[in-house]
Amino acid sequence: MCGIVAYIGPREAYPVILKGLKRLEYRGYDSAGIAIAQDGIQVYKKKGRVSELEEFLAGRDLSAHCGIGHTRWATHGEPSDRNAHPHTSADGRLAIVHNGIIENFAQLRQELVNKSHHLRSDTDSEVLIHFIDEIRLSNSCPLEEAVRIALKRVVGAYVIVILDADHPDLLIAARKGSPLVIGIGKGEHFLASDASPIVEYTQEVVFVNDYEVAIIRADELVLKNISNELQTPYVQKLDLELAAIEKGGFPHFMIKEIFEQPRTIFDCLRGRLDAPSGTLTLGGIREYAQLLYNTRRIIMIACGTSWHAALVAEYMIEELCRIPVEVEYASEFRYRNPVVRTGDVIFAISQSGETADTLVAIESARQQGAIVFGVCNVVGSSVARLSHEGVYTHAGPEIGVASTKAFTAQLAVLSMIALKIARENNTVDDTRYRHLLHELESIPGKAETVLLLNEHIRQIAVKYCQARDFLYLGRGLNFPVALEGALKLKEISYIHAEGYPAAEMKHGPIALVDESLPVVILATRDRFQHKILSNIQEIKARKGRVIALVTEGDEAVTALADDIIAVPEADEVVAPILHVIPLQLLAYHIGVLKGYDVDKPRNLAKSVTVE
Ligand code: F6R
Helix, strand or coil: CCEEEEEECCCCHHHHHHHHHHHHHHHCCCEEEEEEECCCEEEEEEECCHHHHHHHHCCCCCCCCEEEEEEECCCCCCCCCCCCCCEECCCCCEEEEEEEEECCHHHHHHHHHHCCCCCCCCCHHHHHHHHHHHHHHHHCCCHHHHHHHHHHHCCEEEEEEEEECCCCCCEEEEEEECCCEEEECCCCEEEECCCCCCCCCCCEEEECCCCEEEEEECCEEEEEECCCCEECCCEEECCCCHHHHCCCCCCCHHHHHHHCHHHHHHHHHCCCEECCCCEECCCCCCCCHHHHHHCCCEEEEECHHHHHHHHHHHHHHHHHHCCCEEEEEHHHHCCCCCCCCCCCEEEEEECCCCCHHHHHHHHHHHHCCCEEEEEECCCCCHHHHHCCEEEECCCCCCCCCCCCHHHHHHHHHHHHHHHHHHHHCCCCCHHHHHHHHHHHHCHHHHHHHHHCCHHHHHHHHHHHCCCCEEEEEECCCHHHHHHHHHHHHHHHHCCEEEEEEHHHHHHCHHHHCCCCCEEEEECCCCCCHHHHHHHHHHHHHCCCEEEEEEECCCCHHHHHCCEEEEECCCCCCCHHHHHHHHHHHHHHHHHHHCCCCCCCCCCCCCCCCCC
8 A cells, every 4th residue: 555665875766766666566556756855855756657657757867865755556636646646845845755544634734724835736645744844844843853743643544754855864754554664774774665675785674663753864773752762773684585576487476476375385384284293383372372272262353365364264263173253354343343352362364464454453352352363474564563472474475466375375374273273172183183284284285286277277267258247156165265266356357256155146146147157166075065066057057157166086067067177186174275276367367368467456455554
């Protein structure tokens, strides 16, 4: 949700910022801009992708050693040159880039208008820089102090970085609720919304905390809290390689990330699961482990794809552990006054670890006495920091906006958690426990086999890519997978798709079935397959076109379906990890065939840091 980059040091700032914006474009891409400290401040911004800004700036003298940049995902005001960042103060001496939402911006805006401020954009960000400047001028105080005073009045989430024409050797940054990383080089500093623009320059980083203000010079980083008390920066080493954030020969990040899954699932299990010895070690769950095993109720909080992972976990945990699980959209949970009791366990699931609704839901659950376990992918993210304990998914950076490898890693982690609880509580017998460990361990190898179906799935995509709607059906653990398949298709092909429990079809969606409707049915060999067969008959009787996901060697479904995708057999508890992969590929190929930019689907952003 908007990407921010800034640089201060001996290098030319523009190339560093431009490259950083390209790396952050997955966070938002409706407009982009930069401000550099050159003869005061020069601001350049453009509606569209970062490449359009680059073209616009080609051939200009942009030499400067300090600058800020932004790639936008609109919240206030349509995407346009005027609303693009950076925004400037009335006299143009301050420039700001901002990620987040200022919730009381209308009130602040009115106050400024009453004081004759002329605002040129529709954004809350421009209001913020005018507000800060107003405080600075009326109090005759340094910028740093004005920022602190302003932020005490601001309601909402933000990361800001400010460039000051009068102090071109200085950047001021602050955060609340949105991420900010500062990379520490030799006599230089790099700032960004995540570590991907920083990793090629330095591995030493500081994750700025909420309510901290950073005063940054080329050779100095000072952190203060909002009450002006010095804070000691906690310097961490990045565990991120440059190769992990580049496409490595694939045409899109999404397909690269789909193909990475055998490795990412393996990495997620590595060091934790040892099937031959029957052990499961989850290092991130220690102090609160007994509380987890003894809990009488688990609530899962997440959004989007992570919510689908939570739904799979509900099926797994209730099946294996006999503990009731409720799955909540974070955005509903935070506002609907849910019943949370001391001793309840919350799982907050998030790839980015920065989803605004999930963060607020965690805070509210903690206030009500719950213990929170985070399952997230980004090390050091806000979910990781707000949770009591947790388990990282270790899928590596996910750049494609549509989540793929993070989802399968979440499922791998959640399967291990379910198995761990079941083992501790003796709710599965030894044979089943060991069988499931072996099944989980075999998933990376089976995922390799599924990926061999890529070309076959592309052919299916060719056949159906002109459809207007799709229906995805599944039962049991395959139901959330159907939801996820439909979401992937919607996101990147803009085809309307719905996921449903197969039996629910008769309560409504069957009305949609005719010869133009492709129905993707998860019909693998499990205890529901005979029921699914009846559902397929019902669809065929209404001339629907069935694309069935079946188990290798299947005959019954194959005889009925128009197209089949045959995957290796897997125990139904861990099979969702495998079954989603063909659905990811189908969505990918349809999106590509329709000519869309699958890595940057319209209106979406990777990390939803605003509610
Ligand atoms: C879908 C997708 C989104 C995210 C959702 C939650 O492909 O990526 O639905 O799953 O925005 O994001 P995280 O997991 O970062 O909290």
